[in-house]
Amino acid sequence: MSDALLKLDTVSKVFGGIRALSDVSLTVPQNRIVGVIGPNGAGKTTLFNVITGAYRASAGDVVFDGQSVTQWPSHRIVRAGIARTFQNIRLFAGMTVWEHLLVAQPHQGSMLRRVLPSRWADPKAWARAEEALEIFGLQTYRDSIARTLSYGLQRKVEMARAMTAGPKLLMLDEPVAGMNHDEAEELRQLLLRLQGRGLSILLIEHDMAFVMNLCHQLYVLDFGALIAAGTPAEIRTNPVVLDAYLGSETAC
Ligand SMILES: Nc1ncnc2c1ncn2[C@@H]1O[C@H](COP(=O)(O)OP(=O)(O)OP(=O)(O)O)[C@@H](O)[C@H]1O
Ligand SMILES: [Mg+2]
Known part of the structure; x- marks a missing residue:
């Protein structure tokens, strides 16, 4: 290559x-x-x-x-x-940092699979979310509602979410x-x-x-x-x- x-x-x-x-x-x-x-x-x-x-x-x-x-x-x-973040922060109302990293992972399959609760039980998704949390030093904010965080932290959540796609x-x-x-x-x-x-x-x-x-x-x-x-x-x-x-x- x-x-x-x-x-x-x-x-x-x-x-x-x-x-x-x-x-x-x-x-x-x-x-x-x-x-x-x-x-x-x-x-x-x-x-x-x-x-x-x-x-x-x-x-x-x-x-x-x-x-x-x-x-x-x-x-x-x-x-x-290829994973990306957006110029205008795109976070979901009411969702915690952890939920963003787990549920909002750039999905590997159909829209349907993305919204099914099975995602919560997927050990690979959990591992990717844990790793992203750690890389971006967001452990303290794991259960915080993402949109309540400072602008700088919200940007980190977006980057961490992008990283969960590997x-x-x-x-x-x-x-x-x-x-x-x-x-x-x-x-x-x-x-x-x-x-x-x-x-x-x-x-x-x-x-x-x-x-x-x-x-x-x-x-x-x-x-x-x-x-x-x-x-x-x-x-x-x-x-x-x-x-x-x-x-x-x-x-x-
Ligand atoms: N969906 C769209 N429909 C029509 N025009 C568009 C669309 N998206 C971007 N443009 C136009 O394309 C040009 C480039 O816009 P773009 O957002 O890519 O600039 P930028 O370099 O990212 O600017 P900034 O630094 O302000 O973010 C602009 O004239 C914009 O209005
Ligand atoms: Mg721009």
Whole structure:
């Protein structure tokens, strides 16, 4: 198998008259952390939606783990090993952290099987939930109603839930939005540990200090097109990027 876990080849997405993505090609190598940055409305979340099958690409190819997944439905893509979190936190009212990790695991079968009570008795589901709880240090909050937790903790619950799918690639849409500095630093260390255990990570983030200190490779989107790719050091000094996006940033 090639070194690339995820490979996008000239992917485009058109909504009516809007060209949200235009010939985007990028690679996430095995066991690497890759960032996507760019101004609001650049197409970053759309890119995630196309990769995960929430939207169908208008053109181009998405190859994951050696297979073209471009036409696959999202549940099949989850099963293949891609899990994600959302820009807007999606947690269920009234459900505890533990229930999120157990019941809301990205399912391995039909919708019907997901809602059947047998899930509660599935020892593998319990083991995955326990492990996710531990990885994200959420044991203390096991029986808390997830929606009552701080924003930073809610984001962790979402990431823990994504990890219960046992992904090869974890995709995070603005994971530190709403986190304070300490929480963001703690998350940075945690993601590095996950990468150390073999996970690949693709993340969207506006927090430049976070991105620059975490990612091995960055892609910059602007108006749906890639305007640059490179290491954080290369991106930081790229005149095109400075002009389009980083010019007003001081954090990096
Ligand atoms: N379902 C949709 N239907 C129509 N247009 C859409 C849809 N989803 C996204 N768009 C448009 O695609 C463009 C890119 O949006 P997207 O949400 O991907 O940007 P983004 O880079 O994630 O922005 P932000 O940093 O604000 O989250 C925008 O013009 C948006 O209005
Ligand atoms: Mg977005």
